Structure formats: structure tokens, C-alpha cells
Amino acid sequence: MLLVAGLAAGHGADTNDVLKTALYIEPGNFESFAEAFKDLADQTKAKADETLLQDTYFAAATYYRAADFFLHGNWSDPRIDEFWNLERDCFDKGISAMPVPGERITLKADGFEVPAIYYAPQQPVPGVKRPTLLLNEGYDAAQEELLHFNVFFALQRGWNAITFEGPGQPTVRRKQDIGFIPDWERVVTPVVDYLYNRSDVDFERLALLGNSFGGYLVARAAAFEPRIKALILNGGIYDSHQAFVGQLPPNLEKLYNAGEKQQFDDLIGEALHTQESPSQFRWDVEQGLWAFKIQSPYDFLQATRAYTIANITDRIRMPTFIANASSDQFFAGQPQLVKDKLGDSATLYTFNGSAGYHTQVGAAVESNRVIHTWLNSVFNMTSQAVAVY
Missing domain, CATH: 1.20.1440.110 (acylaminoacyl peptidase)
Structure with missing residues (x-):
């Protein structure tokens, strides 16, 4: 809510x-x-x-x-x-x-298509190239939601923005019947290629932002896409498998670690069909099975082993902002692990109080203020208000 x-x-x-x-x-x-x-x-x-x-x-x-x-x-x-x-x-x-209508585009990728929406703060001015924010959701949310949580705030500061989805995310899962893939550079590189064919984009000020599970997805992509000049992980995810397994009740975690697939799946199946089970747990599992396009809860958790940046952190060389939500119910502790591995190239920022929930839900104004303050420092910019609405 x-x-x-x-x-x-x-x-x-x-x-x-x-x-x-x-x-x-x-x-x-x-x-x-x-x-x-x-x-x-x-x-x-x-x-x-x-x-x-x-x-x-x-x-x-x-x-x-x-x-x-x-x-x-x-x-x-x-x-x-x-x-x-x-x-x-x-x-x-x-x-x-909108004063400059959002433009839906479809980009060809390796084995699938990337649906995207491009936004500009005003009609292109010949010779004027703007910083551009690439925005990606994660486990469940749609790119349309990003307009309200991030895009309007970027447009107001004079940025272009482009949102997009890949396998496992709402439109691709529905229209192309493809579940999540770990090698997310296959999604992001076609988006960057598209931007390089536009005349209103400053290629030296391309920033890539991933929300929630997108904190893993865009980190993976940035490791293989050096044209990204700044990376925002909201929040940072070092090891998705560790994070997902860590949310299991102790009895289920014990069965999972023991490799008791049938018993594990049976107990999860029973829990999914009773309203007495916590809604968060039921939703986590049902959404994961659907988005990964996997029927077995055990197999779903096994699949998340591939979603880690453990062996590629040395390839993430651009300045990186890592959001750490003090009351994060999903990936607590993961942002610090990412910061520790990336070292001095990364900034860890902890959101507290009313902004301390997962991806700062309910606190979009503060979230975007902090993120754009960091972007201004990285790109040596001063934000200028632009009429966009």
C-alpha cells in the first residue's frame, strides 16, 4: 500500500x-x-x-x-x-x-526484445546534448512505475530518461514468455546502442539505475558495458541466492540446505494455499516462480545462485552509488557487501527514518534528491529546473 x-x-x-x-x-x-x-x-x-x-x-x-x-x-x-x-x-x-510525449520503442536483443520508453524534458535543441538516466526495475515492478518514482524528478532537473524491461520483468514475461536471465548486459547494451544513435544524448553522462533486484541486474550489466559512466544501485545486491535463502523460516532453510527437494516443495506448496501463511512469504515465492518461469520453489532458489557479482566486481569501474535502506526487509546487509568489494569507487548512503524502507518507497522526493546530488558531484553539474509538466 x-x-x-x-x-x-x-x-x-x-x-x-x-x-x-x-x-x-x-x-x-x-x-x-x-x-x-x-x-x-x-x-x-x-x-x-x-x-x-x-x-x-x-x-x-x-x-x-x-x-x-x-x-x-x-x-x-x-x-x-x-x-x-x-x-x-x-x-x-x-x-x-506530456509536453514532450513519452516514446515507446522496441529494441532487438540476443533472443528477445527489450521494450523501452524514452522521455525528454523539452523538444530537442540542435547541438544540445543532455545527461541521460537509464532506469531498470527488478523482481516485480513495471517500467511504467519508474515514471512516477524517478523519471519526473530527472526531467525536472534537465535530464533525459529511458526506462526498459528485460526477461522476467512484467511486459517481457507476459508478451514473450521468458523468465529472468542472469547476464543482464544482454538487456542493457541494446539500450546504450539506441542512445548512441540519438543526437540529444551526452554520451559522457550516461547513468544507469536499478531498483530492488535491479541492483543486481544493472551491476552485472555495468561490468560488461563500459559506456555507462555512473551506476546507481538501489540497493546493492552482492549475492541474490544468499539473500533469498536468508528469508526462509528456519525449518525450510534446513530442508533446502539438506537438498530435500520434494519435502521442501511440498511444504512450500501447502503454505501457498493458506491465508494463515504470511502474505510477504507467499508473494515472494509466487512472484519468483512466475518471474523466473520455474514451477519448483527448490529449483527457483537454485536458479538464483547465478545472480551474484562475486566474480565480476573488478570489472565495475565507474563511480557507483549504493543505497542502503536501514529497514530493508529483503536485502539487508547486501549493500555493505557490495561496498566492501567495490572499495573507494563506491559511495554507500544509508536512508533512515521514513525513507528507510526498501527502495525508499513512500519517500521518492528524498530518494531522488540524494541520488541527483550524487550525480551532480560525479558529473560536475549544477541542476537547473526545467518545466516538464
Whole structure:
């Protein structure tokens, strides 16, 4: 709920609508969550269709994404695509009304396609090249969400921005039926290639940002893509397998480490079908199985062994910002491990208080202020306000 409400700062939701919707959600009941946000999304879309207001379309898109959030335990649920198509329709109407419309593009990669959206703060001026922020989500979130959490804040500071998705992420998983891959440079390099063909991009000021599990993905990509000049890990992930296994209850962790696959999978399966199990645990597993396109919880955890930067940290040579959330419930301790391996080229920044949750949900203003202050120092820049909205 905080994640959805937090997008209000970037024109992606209305806080009171989200708080009111929470009243209709039964704890532990994923269906009630989907139904409540679908109702809110439908009501908001009807208002948007009547008024043609950009913010209302953006809010409707956010609520359709929220309605989909807990549905991935059943891969054949038709709502997984139904809600996403409604989300996309609303979002596209919103970005088409921006002063410089967001531009959807499709980039060819090795064995798949990379859907991306390019944003500019104003119409290109001949000879003017702007710093450009490349933005990537992680385990579950869509690139559309990045408009509200990061992109508007970058545009206001005179940056271009491009968001994109790769295998395992929402659009690619739905439309191309491909689960996550560890060698994420296959996703990022086509994006950089695209930017190198634009006339409004300053190639010496390309910054790559990854949120959540994206903290591993973009770190891996940056190790093999030297054209990236600054790297932002929000937050840093050194060893994904260690982080995921560390979230298991002690009895399940013992079974997993003992290699008891069948018993482990059976117990996880039972837990996924009872509302008494913690919602966070159920969602973690269901989302992971869907995004990695793996049926067995044991095999899913085994697959995460490949998602580590342990053997490539020496290849990450650009200045790196590592966000450390003091109350991170997913990857606690991982940012410090990344900092220790990268050494003096990395800056570890700890977000505390209301900004101390995973990826600073609910605190987008502070998050972007800190990140852009660091980017300004790396690129020797002074931010200038630009009218973008």
C-alpha cells in the first residue's frame, strides 16, 4: 500500500484513494486486494475518460498494476493479461499528453526484445546534448512505475530518461514468455546502442539505475558495458541466492540446505494455499516462480545462485552509488557487501527514518534528491529546473 500511495509525489496516484481502498482489503486475502484495486482502477479510468486528465489516466494505470500484484500464483489467471492491457492503455494516454510525449520503442536483443520508453524534458535543441538516466526495475515492478518514482524528478532537473524491461520483468514475461536471465548486459547494451544513435544524448553522462533486484541486474550489466559512466544501485545486491535463502523460516532453510527437494516443495506448496501463511512469504515465492518461469520453489532458489557479482566486481569501474535502506526487509546487509568489494569507487548512503524502507518507497522526493546530488558531484553539474509538466 505504501508503494502505491508513494507514487502520488510523481503524479501516479492519489493518497486518499489508496488509503480508502485499504479499508476493503481483508488481511491475507489476495483476492480482496485484487478486487479492491480493480474497482478503484475502473472508477478512476471512467473519470479519466470523461475529463481526459493526464494525472487521472496515470492513477488508473497505477491501480490496475496494483490489482495485478498478488495474482501470479496462478499463471493461467486471465486477469494477469487483462489488467495489464488496461494498465497500458491508460498509461499510454497519459504519456501522450506530456509536453514532450513519452516514446515507446522496441529494441532487438540476443533472443528477445527489450521494450523501452524514452522521455525528454523539452523538444530537442540542435547541438544540445543532455545527461541521460537509464532506469531498470527488478523482481516485480513495471517500467511504467519508474515514471512516477524517478523519471519526473530527472526531467525536472534537465535530464533525459529511458526506462526498459528485460526477461522476467512484467511486459517481457507476459508478451514473450521468458523468465529472468542472469547476464543482464544482454538487456542493457541494446539500450546504450539506441542512445548512441540519438543526437540529444551526452554520451559522457550516461547513468544507469536499478531498483530492488535491479541492483543486481544493472551491476552485472555495468561490468560488461563500459559506456555507462555512473551506476546507481538501489540497493546493492552482492549475492541474490544468499539473500533469498536468508528469508526462509528456519525449518525450510534446513530442508533446502539438506537438498530435500520434494519435502521442501511440498511444504512450500501447502503454505501457498493458506491465508494463515504470511502474505510477504507467499508473494515472494509466487512472484519468483512466475518471474523466473520455474514451477519448483527448490529449483527457483537454485536458479538464483547465478545472480551474484562475486566474480565480476573488478570489472565495475565507474563511480557507483549504493543505497542502503536501514529497514530493508529483503536485502539487508547486501549493500555493505557490495561496498566492501567495490572499495573507494563506491559511495554507500544509508536512508533512515521514513525513507528507510526498501527502495525508499513512500519517500521518492528524498530518494531522488540524494541520488541527483550524487550525480551532480560525479558529473560536475549544477541542476537547473526545467518545466516538464
